[in-house]
Amino acid sequence: MDEAGLLRVGLRSSQAIVNGEPFAADLADGLRRVVGADCVCIDVCHDWKVQRPSITLAGEPGTLTVGEVDRWISLYPDDPYVVNLLATGDPRPYRTSDYMTLTRFQDTPIYREVFSRLEMRHLVVMTPSFTEQDLVMIGMTRRLYDFSDRETSAFHPLRDMIAVALEYRSKVKAIIASINVDDLTPPPRHLTLTERENQVLALIATGLTNDQTARKLGISPRTVRKHLEGVFTKANVPSRAAAVAWWLRQLGR
Structure with missing residues (x-):
């Protein structure tokens, strides 16, 4: 897997x-392209206790009927990842194989009624947002082979990066609502960082x-320090923490 990608x-x-x-x-x-997953599913729900999520799929299957989506959602409480998430609040990436053997997973209703029909045997799920209101889950599946320890570890900074962005956006929306103004269209961004500087800051931000x-x-x-020094100069900031704060503000321009 291309971790930089x-x-x-x-x-x-x-x-x-x-x-x-x-x-x-x-x-x-x-x-789907970078990880080599057969299917990627992203669930976004803004009132997850009472509302059905918006489901975005890439790969196979490209679409699901309304009935299939509703049945899938109804089986969420049986999903081992969801069971752990609700019990512990732990949003980090986990494989189904972290909880149970494939044989045991194949005995669950969600496998028999959803994943077996799609011929998907191996799953990894992470949750960038899990609050009283908002829920954002990212799931990836493969037919033939499980996700490795290295791949699962590489998903942690990705999850953290998406989580920071979602939290930032949620706070901005709350402020906008509190002062009763329309959301503002951001002006064009003028990022001056190199690709590697962005990669370094993205990881440090996690x-x-x-x-x-x-x-x-x-x-x-040493190379990481050199990239940070370049950011310090461009942003006129004195420290790593200040550089990350500046970088996040650039994302919001």
């Missing part, structure tokens, strides 16, 4: 979210150290 997909989607633009279709398609960022990108910690 995965971060680029996350960065583009984060920028769309911050700017109030549609993101689910591009994110689903980008993940809480990684310089050394961890270097390992993720396959470069040296």
Whole structure:
């Protein structure tokens, strides 16, 4: 899997979210291509306890009937990931195989009624937003082979990046609502960072150290520091935290 490509997909989607633009279709398609999943499903719900989610699919199947969607949603409480999410609130990426064997999974109603018909055996799910109101879940499936430990680890910074963007956008919408004004169309962005500088900041924004960022990108910690120094100069900021704060503001322009 192209981990740098995965971060680029996350960065583009984060920028769309911050700017109030549609993101689910591009994110689903980008993940399908970069990850090599047979199907990517993104659920977005703004009142998940009472409303059915908006479901975006990329790959196979390209569409589901209303009845199929409703049946899938009705079986969510049987999904091992959802069971763990509701019990623990843990939104991180997990494979179905982290919870149970394939044989046991094949005995569940959600497998028999949904995934077996689609011939999907291996799943990984993550939740970038899980609040009292909002729920955003990203699921990826494969027919032939499971997601590896390395792939699952690589999904963590992606999830964190999308989560930060969703939280930022939610706060902006709340402020707009509180002052009773229409949402403002953002002016064109003028990002001056290189692709690598963006990648470094995207990882640091998720809480990684310089050394961890270097390992993720396959470069040296010294190179990470050089990229940060370039950002410090361009943004006229003194520290990593200030650089990340500046970078997030650029996403919101």
